[in-house]
Amino acid sequence: MEFVLWGSFLLVFYAYFGYPFLLMAINRVSRGIDYKSLQYPENLSVTLIIPVHNEAAVIERKLDNTKALNFSGNLQVLIVSDGSSDNTVQIVKEYQGIDNLTLIELEERKGKANALNAGLQAASGDIIVFSDASIMFDAEAITEIVRPFALPEMGCVSGEDLIEGGSGEGLYGKYELFLRKQESVTGSIVGASGSLYAQRKEIVTPFIEGVAPDFYSVLNTVEQGYRAISISESFGYMKAAESHKDEFNRKVRTLIRGITALFKKAKLLNPFSYPRFSLYLISHKLARWLVPFFLISLLVSNLFLLDSPFYQVLLLLQLLFYGVAAVAAFSEPLQRALPLVKLPLFFVSVNVSILKAWLKYLSGTRQEIWTPTKRSK
Numbered sequence: 001m002e003f004v005l006w007g008s009f010l011l012v013f014y015a016y017f018g019y020p021f022l023l024m025a026i027n028r029v030s031r032g033i034d035y036k037s038l039q040y041p042e043n044l045s046v047t048l049i050i051p052v053h054n055e056a057a058v059i060e061r062k063l064d065n066t067k068a069l070n071f072s073g074n075l076q077v078l079i080v081s082d083g084s085s086d087n088t089v090q091i092v093k094e095y096q097g098i099d100n101l102t103l104i105e106l107e108e109r110k111g112k113a114n115a116l117n118a119g120l121q122a123a124s125g126d127i128i129v130f131s132d133a134s135i136m137f138d139a140e141a142i143t144e145i146v147r148p149f150a151l152p153e154m155g156c157v158s159g160e161d162l163i164e165g166g167s168g169e170g171l172y173g174k175y176e177l178f179l180r181k182q183e184s185v186t187g188s189i190v191g192a193s194g195s196l197y198a199q200r201k202e203i204v205t206p207f208i209e210g211v212a213p214d215f216y217s218v219l220n221t222v223e224q225g226y227r228a229i230s231i232s233e234s235f236g237y238m239k240a241a242e243s244h245k246d247e248f249n250r251k252v253r254t255l256i257r258g259i260t261a262l263f264k265k266a267k268l269l270n271p272f273s274y275p276r277f278s279l280y281l282i283s284h285k286l287a288r289w290l291v292p293f294f295l296i297s298l299l300v301s302n303l304f305l306l307d308s309p310f311y312q313v314l315l316l317l318q319l320l321f322y323g324v325a326a327v328a329a330f331s332e333p334l335q336r337a338l339p340l341v342k343l344p345l346f347f348v349s350v351n352v353s354i355l356k357a358w359l360k361y362l363s364g365t366r367q368e369i370w371t372p373t374k375r376s377k
Contacts, residue, residue, distance in 0.1 A: 001301045001304045001305055002284075002299040002301075002305065002347065003015060004297055004298075005298055005301040005302055005305065005311075008284065008294040008295070008297040008298035008301065009298055010112070010114075011287065011290070011291075011294045012291055012294045012295060012298065013290045014283070014287065014292075014360070015067050015283070015287040015291050015294075016288075018166055019179070019283040019284065019287070020081065020178065020179060020182065022052075022283070023179065023182035023183060024182060024344055025167055025183045025184055026185075027186065028185075028251075029319065030185055032184070032185035032186060033148075033230055034150070035147055035148045035229075036147070036233060038147045038148060038150040038151065039147070039150060040147055040149060040150050041070065041112070041150075042071070042073065043073070043074070043107075044073040044074070044077075044126055044127065044146060044149075045073060045076070045124060045125040045126050045127075045277040046071070046073055046074065046075050046076070046125045046126070046127045046128075046129055046142060046198075046223045046288070047075075047076040047078060047119075047123035047124060047125030047127070047128050047129065047201075048066065048075060048076065048078065048131060048142070049076075049078045049080065049116060049119035049120070049128060049129070049130055050066075050077070050078065050079050050080070050131050050132065050133055051061065051080045051082055051112055051115035051116055051119065051132070051311040052079060052080065052081055052082065052088055052116075052133050053081070053083065053084055053086060053088075053109065054084050054086045054088060055083040055084070055088050055133040056084075056086040056087045056088045056091060057365055058133050059079075059091050059092060059133055060091050060095065060135045061136065062134075062136070063079075063091075063092070063095050063098065063101075065136045065137055066098060066137070067097050067098050067326070067347070068139055069137060069139055069141065069142050070139045070140055070142075070143060071142040071143050072143070072147070074100075074125070075099075075100065075125075075142065076100045076102070076123065076124055076125055077098055077100060077101045077102070078102050078104060078119045078122055078123065079092050079101070079102070079103050079104065079134070080104045080115040080116070080118050080119045081103065081104065081105045081106060081110025082106055082109050082110065082112065082113075082114065082115040083106055083108055083110070088155075089103065089105055091252060102122060104118050104119060104122060106118060110209070111209045111210075111330065112209075112213065113206075113207035113208055113209040113210075113213065114207075114209060116130070116207045116213060117206050117207055120204060120206070120207075123201060125201060125202060126200070126201055126203050127146050127198050127199070127201065128198065128199050128200075128204055129142060129145060129146075129196075129197070129198045129346075130194070130196075130197055130198070130199070130213065130214070130235075131196055132195045133196065134195065134238055134239070135161055135195040135196060135236040135237065136236055136237050136238075136365060137196070137235075137236040138234070138235050138236060140236060141159060141196065141234045141236055143347045144153055144159075144231065144234035144368075145157050145159050145196070145197075145198045145231065145234035146198060146234035147231075147233075148229060148231065149198070149200065153226060153227050154200075154226065154227055154229065155199065155200050155203050155216065155221035155222075155224065155226025155227060155228060155275070156192060156197065156198065156199045156200075156218055156226065156227075156229075157198045157199075157219040157228070157229055157230070157231060157233065157234070158180065158189060158191075158192035158193045158196065158197040158198075158214075158218075158228070158229070158230040158231070159193055159197060159198075159230075159234035159235050159236065160177050160193060160195035160196070160231075160232055160234070160235040160236075160372075161173065161193045161194075161195040161196055161235070161237075161238050162235055162238070163236050163237075163238055163239075164237055164239055164308075166178075167271075172350065173344055177232070178229070179233065179284060180230035181230060182285070183229075183280055184229035184230050184231070186276075187220070187227075187276045187277060187280060188218070188222050188227050188228040188229065188276075188277055188280070189218060189228050189229060189230050189280075190215075190218060190277075190280050190281045190284045190285055191212075191214060191215045191258075191284070191285070191300060192214040192215070192217060192218050192228065192230070193214065193230075193320075194213065194214035194254075195236065196213070196234065196236050197214055197217065199221065200226070203220065203221060203224050203226060204217070204220075205220050207373045208264075210256075210257060210260055210262075210366040211260050211261045211264065212256055212257035212258045212261050215257070215258050215261045215262075216261045216264075216265075217259060218286045219262075220265075221267055222268060222274065222277050223265065223267075224266060246351070248349055248352075248353050251349075251350060251353035251354075251357075251358070252353045252356050253356050254287070255353060255354055255357035256357045256360055256361050256366065257363065258285070259289065259357060259358070259361045260361070260366060261284045262281075262285060262286070263276050265366060268281055269281060269282060269286070288354075289318060289354055290356070291351055291354065292351040292352070292354050292355040292358070293355075295351060296354040298318070299315075299318055302314055302318065303315070321344050321348075322344075322348060324344050325344040325345045325347070325348035325349075326340055326348075327341075328341040328345040328347075329345055329346065330344065349374035
């Protein structure tokens with residue numbers, strides 16, 4: 001049981017702490033590229049695809065934000081309505097001020113992949129930028145995200161989606177961005193920001209419903225021999241989810257799509273074919289997605305080792321951690337009074353969502369219909 005306990009502990013530690021230290025060690029002997037010094041061709045054309053479903057609350061603000069972008073190349077803007085039943089379509093139709101703005105209205109709701117594919121069919125740009133209605137770009141976001149494409153080996157570039165506020169979601173997002181920055185130095189990221197990423201049109205493949213588009217795009221990029229990176233110069237801001245329930249449900253949906261994508265591209269886990277990327281993919285995604293099982297084995301094995309004071313304290317610490325998370329989940333006043341309790345709450349919530357996603361995936365459930373997360377005003 002001690003072997004199980006310490007093995008479980010080390011695997012959890014590696015997934016969240018060991019892997020970041022490994023990346024930093026790798027990057028100490030490697031030098032990255034200064035992407036800010038690159039310049040894209042003046043005649044570069046870009047298509048911005050924004051799939052929407054019932055986004056009347058934010059779509060006008062998104063259009064105003066798009067209008068204010070500072071980009072000197074040719075920018076095509078495609079709004080694809082996936083069967084919206086509110087007045088999203090009417091708002092877009094009445095909007096003025098964006099050159100080359102096109103509304104693609106899909107009467108029947110078939111999901112995000114179908115909406116993205118409809119956008120791809122109408123896209124004319126050399127570079128495709130994918131975005132959501134909920135993120136507001138920095139004015140230079142498009143200019144900066146296309147800069148790395150001056151390098152022929154660059155296939156996909158992710159920007160950063162910054163969560164406004166000090167929520168657990170925001171802190172977790174910062175941790176993810178740190179990992180992407182480290183992976184980008186000489187290798188490839190294993191997942192892009194679904195709200196802000198770009199890809200060469202020539203290597204974009206049709207999206208599959210039930211598969212995470214941003215993750216799938218990165219996997220396709222690497223599979224075709226290109227690099228995928230993340231840059232901090234291109235960014236946008238998003239509000240936190242309105243509630244922990246919304247955040248939890250979004251995470252489950254995203255995870256089911258991510259697991260589906262990983263198994264469709266399982267050959268990328270082969271270290272003989274993809275030495276560095278397979279290490280990143282296993283460490284960043286697979287190991288993280290197995291943490292709930294390691295946490296369960298850590299707790300259960302600890303129950304069999306209570307004859308030692310050390311293991312008694314270890315069990316007490318685990319129970320205290322989960323207890324704080326449980327109390328915080330049902331007490332928003334406690335979260336406001338002691339913001340640090342959001343960390344165990346979000347950690348537990350993330351891992352419960354991973355466990356639920358695995359159970360749903362293994363039972364045959366696939367996330368077929370996309371529902372945008374409702375975020376704070």
